Amino acid sequence: KAGVTQTPRYLIKTRGQQVTLSCSPISGHRSVSWYQQTPGQGLQFLFEYFSETQRNKGNFPGRFSGRQFSNSRSEMNVSTLELGDSALYLCASSAGGRGWDTQYFGPGTRLTVL
Amino acid sequence: DQQVKQNSPSLSVQEGRISILNCDYTNSMFDYFLWYKKYPAEGPTFLISISSIKDKNEDGRFTVFLNKSAKHLSLHIVPSQPGDSAVYFCAARAGSSNTGKLIFGQGTTLQVKP
Numbered sequence: 001k002a003g004v005t006q007t008p009r010y011l012i013k014t015r016g017q018q019v020t021l022s023c024s025p026i027s028g029h030r031s032v033s034w035y036q037q038t039p040g041q042g043l044q045f046l047f048e049y050f051s052e053t054q055r056n057k058g059n060f061p062g063r064f065s066g067r068q069f070s071n072s073r074s075e076m077n078v079s080t081l082e083l084g085d086s087a088l089y090l091c092a093s094s095a096g097g098r099g100w101d102t103q104y105f106g107p108g109t110r111l112t113v114l
Numbered sequence: 115d116q117q118v119k120q121n122s123p124s125l126s127v128q129e130g131r132i133s134i135l136n137c138d139y140t141n142s143m144f145d146y147f148l149w150y151k152k153y154p155a156e157g158p159t160f161l162i163s164i165s166s167i168k169d170k171n172e173d174g175r176f177t178v179f180l181n182k183s184a185k186h187l188s189l190h191i192v193p194s195q196p197g198d199s200a201v202y203f204c205a206a207r208a209g210s211s212n213t214g215k216l217i218f219g220q221g222t223t224l225q226v227k228p
Contacts (some may be wrong), residue, residue: 048214105157
């Protein structure tokens with residue numbers, strides 16, 4: 001079974017621009033979550049989508065948004081980029097059930113904002 | 115307010131010996147705990163998990179112990195191998211309604227010396 005895939009792997013943008021990152025979950029997984037990893041803040045939860053609906057949200061500004069499509073693929077968008085948005089953005093997928101569900105991570109997208 | 119804490123930023127052990135990585139948490143609503151291993155510029159790889167109804171879970175060389183009264187869990191790796199050298203993250207989930215939302219510790223860098 002293929003793992004979680006993320007595109008692109010690397011991205012360089014300038015302040016004020018916007019960016020869209022893509023994530024394809026493991027086949028059959030219906031939940032997709034996004035995380036931001038920075039050296040100072042560690043791994044922080046952004047949001048989770050399940051069946052095209054946002055199910056959970058972290059403490060990030062509204063510039064960070066996402067969506068999920070009917071095939072469970074998800075995109076994350078960051079508008080009006082700031083220098084502090086430079087980070088590794090990780091996507092994770094899980095079956096989405098209410099039991100002891102395990103999240104599996106993709107390789108991440110390294111975003112650099114200049 | 116850091117709900118999941120890994121107080122040791124780094125740990126160094128000799129090949130063949132036991133590695134013990136520790137994690138403390140403050141939120142009594144956490145009911146599921148996971149350990150991930152991460153190499154630089156890659157996504158976290160799932161290692162092992164434990165639900166709050168258990169106090170021990172074992173998978174090959176990896177064992178996780180949970181002490182709910184102390185709000186403490188630990189990951190034991192026996193025997194340690196040089197390939198285990200990586201950053202280890204402890205993560206927790208607060209209830210089945212938050213299956214897609216993990217709270218991570220800051221990570222512990224494990225170095226296994228040959």
